[in-house]
Amino acid sequence: MTAIATAPLLALEGVDSYYGENHILKSVSLTIGAGETVALLGRNGVGKTTTLKSIVGWVQPRNGSVKLAGEELAGRDMMSIARKGIALVPEERRIFTNLTVAENLRIAQITARKPGWPLARVYERFPRLRERLANKGDEISGGEKQMLAIARALVQDTRVLLLDEPTEGLAPLIVREVEAVIREIKDAGMTILLVEQNLYSALGVADRCYILDQGEIVYEGTPENLRTNEEVLRRYLHV
Numbered sequence: 140m141t142a143i144a145t146a147p148l149l150a151l152e153g154v155d156s157y158y159g160e161n162h163i164l165k166s167v168s169l170t171i172g173a174g175e176t177v178a179l180l181g182r183n184g185v186g187k188t189t190t191l192k193s194i195v196g197w198v199q200p201r202n203g204s205v206k207l208a209g210e211e212l213a214g215r216d217m218m219s220i221a222r223k224g225i226a227l228v229p230e231e232r233r234i235f236t237n238l239t240v241a242e243n244l245r246i247a248q249i250t251a252r253k254p255g256w257p258l259a260r261v262y263e264r265f266p267r268l269r270e271r272l273a274n275k276g277d278e279i280s281g282g283e284k285q286m287l288a289i290a291r292a293l294v295q296d297t298r299v300l301l302l303d304e305p306t307e308g309l310a311p312l313i314v315r316e317v318e319a320v321i322r323e324i325k326d327a328g329m330t331i332l333l334v335e336q337n338l339y340s341a342l343g344v345a346d347r348c349y350i351l352d353q354g355e356i357v358y359e360g361t362p363e364n365l366r367t368n369e370e371v372l373r374r375y376l377h378v
Contacts, residue, residue: 224298
């Protein structure tokens, strides 16, 4: 398991987030060390995606702290947070379906705060994308769309990659491909916060995991410990 740095790369402390007057996140605290993959687990509607949106400024926390390498991000706009190197790959992927794979990647390069992965490295990690460069976004599979969404983040010099349900709606064979991609970029040193409904997919790639329930962190531990904790699995994940 990857060791957590003394000062974590990304840290949330006591974050309260709301939609209108609905209190969604309730004093959420979590940390991610540089090069670590952390899974945020929980049933639908407990606040996992809201946590990601609170990190990137899509939702502004009313209380608490969101720090990247000790620098406060809470209260900043989405663009300035993105320039710090935090990239969210949402569940909807949000690629440009009317542009080719090559054009999607080129736009990501042009808009990057500074160069990230070169395309040669992207194609080495994502050979399927190299084969689909001339295909438009609506002409590739769901798994390829997910790979493209992740690749776009990598060419933008991402320091922390936030993945929201990357295997949602994918066939089992494609799920394994996406898992392999996550492992590869993890092995390349990427720091990842993974929101995933597929428990065993998440546990297969994570170094540590948190469970969110009704907007509160109710568990923190290793995948190994969680696999054997039948009470926690049953109570919070219905496994």
